[in-house]
Amino acid sequence: MKQILFFLLLSLSFTSCIEIMEEVNLNADGSGSGVVTVNLSASKDNLKSYMDQGSYEGNQLPTQSEMEAEIEKLVNALQKVEGLSNVQSNSNFEDFVFKFSGDFKDIEVLNSMMGTVAKELSNQPLPKMMIKDNFRYDGKEFKRLFDYPIDYTLYDRLPTMQRFILENTNLVSIYRFKQPVKQYSNRKARLSPTKKALMMMTTFAEIMKGETKIENTVSF
8 A cells, every 4th residue: 555655644745634534333242334534635635736747756656546456455455354344445536535444243353354454554564463452342341452562752752754744643533332331431532422422533643652542441
């Protein structure tokens, strides 16, 4: 997914935000649907202009067809995930919004789905825990995990551009349930009026600096 990764970095060069959204719609039996959306719409006018020119600061830009081919690779990878069905993608090159979704039979399949998307978008090997153990569900509790080794002192030592990217990349998490939520552990999350959905938004910089935790334990 080098082309999409390049667009993530290019969009930030226009001092605009990137939004990465993860959505989980969970049924009581542990099945459900997952959606990942990469939203570059804040930079759409600049991205369109440079795509038309074919280059940016001497760097050759991928064509739409090349990006579509990479997206198809991700879709093919998702279709190979056992227990994942109805895999779909939606690529909006007018607003530069890319969406990937699928229906999972249980929470382990959801982990595999989200791990596959993260691995393909990052275009590099990821820790096993980052691919296999992001979510848990036992019928009574739903857990969003983030048990990754992070050196919180590393952030200040990062190059300015890397810190800029982290500061301008938003992570939005939305979890919807069939049963009402009785309690949840992360106080930065917001519960819907129906008590059947939680939303949280943070930046990757806040996570790297230890200012925000995305872990959450939800009880029903």
